[in-house]
Amino acid sequence: MEVPGLFNYWMVVVLMMAGLYTVIARGNLVKKIVGLNVFQISVFVLYITMGKITGGTAPILGGGLALYSNPLPHVLILTAIVVGVATTALGLALIVRIREAYGTIEEDEILDMERGET
Amino acid sequence: MTISEHLPALVVVLPLMAAPACVMLRHPFAAWLVASGTSWLCLLMSALLLRQVADHGAFSYQLGNWAAPWGIEYRIDMASAFILVIVSAIAAVVSLYARASVAHEIEQSRQYLFHALFVVCLSGLLGIAITGDAFNLFVFLEISSLSTYAMVALGRDRRALTAAMRYLVLGTVGATFYVIGVGLAYMMTGTLNMADLAARLPAVIHTSTAQAGLAFLVIGIGLKMAAFPLHFWLPDAYAHAPSAASAFLAGTATKVAVYAFLRMVVGVFGATGILAVAAMADMLMVVAVLGMVVGSAVAIWQTDIRRALAYSSVAQIGYVLLGISLLTEAGLAAGIVHLFNHAVMKSALFLALGSVFLRLGSVRIADLAGIGRRMPLSMAAFLVAGLSMIGVPLTVGFVSKWYLVEAILHKGLWPVAVLVLLSSLLAVVYVWRVVEVMWFAKPSALALTAVEAPLSMLVPTWMLAGAAVWFGVDATGTMAVARAAAAVLMTGVGQ
Structure with a gap:
C-alpha cells in the first residue's frame, strides 16, 4: 500500500482541515489565531515533504553526494515561517487592543456590542 | 547609466528602506515628508519604466544577477508597468492628502507609524506588480497585507480593530491558499518562475495536482481581491480605516490582487487551455455578474457612505472580472483599463469623503445634509467622481463601460450587457442618493459648522477628480496601454 509513503500528505490534509475548521468555527479570537497557525503549518509540511527524496541527504557541495533532497522548498518555507510569525504577532497584538477596547475576545459578544453602535 | 538599469529593484527597495527611516524619525511631519517624497519618486521611476517598455519592449531584471529560472526575475512588460504607474500615482496623490488627514484622525504619537506603514504597503504592492516569480509574489502579497491590517487598525473607532482582525484572518487564509496553489504547481513542474511555469504546465495540466493547484x-x-462571495472583509475594513488609508487601499490593493489573478491564472495557466475547457471562464462570469449586481444593490441600503463605496468596489471588481472572463483581448483590455479608471474615481470619492470626515467627524448620510453648500469644492469633486462611477459620458467610468459592453456584445452575450446596464442604474441610485442629500437637502445642524477643506486636501482630491475627466475625454493613451497589456497576458491563451 502507498499509505505509509503518503503518510505526510495525509497529515497535511488532517492538519489543514483541523486548522481551517478552528478558524471558522471558534469564536475565541486567540483560538482563531491558533487555528490559522495550524493551517499554515500544514502548508509548511506540504512543501518540506515534496522536497524529500527517499535515501537523500542534505545538499552539501563536495563530498561526492549523488542523492540529495531538494533544498529549495526548505528555503521557501523559512520565508513562509517568517511571514507566519509576523502574522501571528500582529494578530495577537490586535487581540490585546480588542480586549482593551471591548473587554472581551469572544467574537459573538463583540458583534453584539457593535450592533448597538452603528 | 547604472541607476536606470536598476530601476526595477529601486522602485521596490526605496519605499521599503523609507519605512525604517520614518520609524526612526518619529516626528509626524518628517515621517510624512519621507513617505510622500518616496511615493513621488516611485511614481517617477514607474513612469520611466513604462516609457522604457513602450519604447523598447518588455525586459527582465535579474535580482542579484542570478539567471532567471533559479534566481528571482523581475519582469517588466506593459501589464506590470501599467499597474506600477497606477499604484504609485494613487500613492503619490494620497500621500499629499495624508498629512492633514492623518494629523486629524490619528493621535500624535502614532502618526509616524501610519506613514511608515504606508510606504511598506506601497513597496509590497509595487513588488507584486513587478515580480516574475510566483513565490516572490506571495512574499510581497504578505508585505502589503500585513501593513494594511495595521493601517486599518489605526482607525479612530474601536470597530477598526475588529475590522482589521477579520481582514487579517481572511487575508491570511487567502494568502495561504495561494501558497498551496503555488506549491502544487511547483510539485508538478519544479519551477517557480512564471514564464517557466507557463511553458511547463501544459504538459502536466491533466493531473489532479495541477488542477487542484489552480483551484x-x-x-x-x-x-x-474581494471577488463577490469572498468580499466580507472589505466593507468593514474600508469603512473604519483612516480616511487616507481607505482612499489608498480602495485605489490600489484590490487592483493589484486582480493583477496577480491576471498574471497567475490567465498568464500562467492560460496556456494550458484549462480556462476554456473546464468551464472556468463561465463560472468566473457568473461570479462577476453576481458581484456586479449584488454589490451595487447592497450599496444602496448603506447609511455609512464609506461602506456604500466599499460595496460599490465589490461591484467594480465584478466589472473587471467580467472583462477577464470573456477571454478575449478586447474584454481583457476593458478590464485592465477599468483597473485604472476605477482606481482614479474611487480614490477621488474616498478623498472627498475624508474631507467631510475631517470637518464633521461623520460620514453618515443623515449628517451630510446640505454639506454641498458648506464645502462646495470638495463636494463638486465628489459629484464629478460619482458621475464617473455611474458611467456618464466624458468621464472614465463611461470609457470602461463602453469598451466592456462592446467586448461583451462582440461575443454575442447581450443578456450580460443588459446586466451591466442594470448595475449602472443601481449605481445611479446609490450615487444620486448621496448627491441629493449633499446638495439639495436643508443643511443639518452639524453641516452648518463645516467649512471648506484645507488646500492640502482639496488639491489631491481635485487631481484625481480632474484625472477622471481628463482620461474620460481622451482615453486613447490609457486604452493603448491597456490593449498592449492585454496582448501580453493573452499570448498564452490564444484566441
Whole structure:
C-alpha cells in the first residue's frame, strides 16, 4: 500500500482541515489565531515533504553526494515561517487592543456590542 | 547609466528602506515628508519604466544577477508597468492628502507609524506588480497585507480593530491558499518562475495536482481581491480605516490582487487551455455578474457612505472580472483599463469623503445634509467622481463601460450587457442618493459648522477628480496601454 509513503500528505490534509475548521468555527479570537497557525503549518509540511527524496541527504557541495533532497522548498518555507510569525504577532497584538477596547475576545459578544453602535 | 538599469529593484527597495527611516524619525511631519517624497519618486521611476517598455519592449531584471529560472526575475512588460504607474500615482496623490488627514484622525504619537506603514504597503504592492516569480509574489502579497491590517487598525473607532482582525484572518487564509496553489504547481513542474511555469504546465495540466493547484490559486487570490462571495472583509475594513488609508487601499490593493489573478491564472495557466475547457471562464462570469449586481444593490441600503463605496468596489471588481472572463483581448483590455479608471474615481470619492470626515467627524448620510453648500469644492469633486462611477459620458467610468459592453456584445452575450446596464442604474441610485442629500437637502445642524477643506486636501482630491475627466475625454493613451497589456497576458491563451 502507498499509505505509509503518503503518510505526510495525509497529515497535511488532517492538519489543514483541523486548522481551517478552528478558524471558522471558534469564536475565541486567540483560538482563531491558533487555528490559522495550524493551517499554515500544514502548508509548511506540504512543501518540506515534496522536497524529500527517499535515501537523500542534505545538499552539501563536495563530498561526492549523488542523492540529495531538494533544498529549495526548505528555503521557501523559512520565508513562509517568517511571514507566519509576523502574522501571528500582529494578530495577537490586535487581540490585546480588542480586549482593551471591548473587554472581551469572544467574537459573538463583540458583534453584539457593535450592533448597538452603528 | 547604472541607476536606470536598476530601476526595477529601486522602485521596490526605496519605499521599503523609507519605512525604517520614518520609524526612526518619529516626528509626524518628517515621517510624512519621507513617505510622500518616496511615493513621488516611485511614481517617477514607474513612469520611466513604462516609457522604457513602450519604447523598447518588455525586459527582465535579474535580482542579484542570478539567471532567471533559479534566481528571482523581475519582469517588466506593459501589464506590470501599467499597474506600477497606477499604484504609485494613487500613492503619490494620497500621500499629499495624508498629512492633514492623518494629523486629524490619528493621535500624535502614532502618526509616524501610519506613514511608515504606508510606504511598506506601497513597496509590497509595487513588488507584486513587478515580480516574475510566483513565490516572490506571495512574499510581497504578505508585505502589503500585513501593513494594511495595521493601517486599518489605526482607525479612530474601536470597530477598526475588529475590522482589521477579520481582514487579517481572511487575508491570511487567502494568502495561504495561494501558497498551496503555488506549491502544487511547483510539485508538478519544479519551477517557480512564471514564464517557466507557463511553458511547463501544459504538459502536466491533466493531473489532479495541477488542477487542484489552480483551484487553490483562484480562491486564494479571489479572497485578496474581494471577488463577490469572498468580499466580507472589505466593507468593514474600508469603512473604519483612516480616511487616507481607505482612499489608498480602495485605489490600489484590490487592483493589484486582480493583477496577480491576471498574471497567475490567465498568464500562467492560460496556456494550458484549462480556462476554456473546464468551464472556468463561465463560472468566473457568473461570479462577476453576481458581484456586479449584488454589490451595487447592497450599496444602496448603506447609511455609512464609506461602506456604500466599499460595496460599490465589490461591484467594480465584478466589472473587471467580467472583462477577464470573456477571454478575449478586447474584454481583457476593458478590464485592465477599468483597473485604472476605477482606481482614479474611487480614490477621488474616498478623498472627498475624508474631507467631510475631517470637518464633521461623520460620514453618515443623515449628517451630510446640505454639506454641498458648506464645502462646495470638495463636494463638486465628489459629484464629478460619482458621475464617473455611474458611467456618464466624458468621464472614465463611461470609457470602461463602453469598451466592456462592446467586448461583451462582440461575443454575442447581450443578456450580460443588459446586466451591466442594470448595475449602472443601481449605481445611479446609490450615487444620486448621496448627491441629493449633499446638495439639495436643508443643511443639518452639524453641516452648518463645516467649512471648506484645507488646500492640502482639496488639491489631491481635485487631481484625481480632474484625472477622471481628463482620461474620460481622451482615453486613447490609457486604452493603448491597456490593449498592449492585454496582448501580453493573452499570448498564452490564444484566441
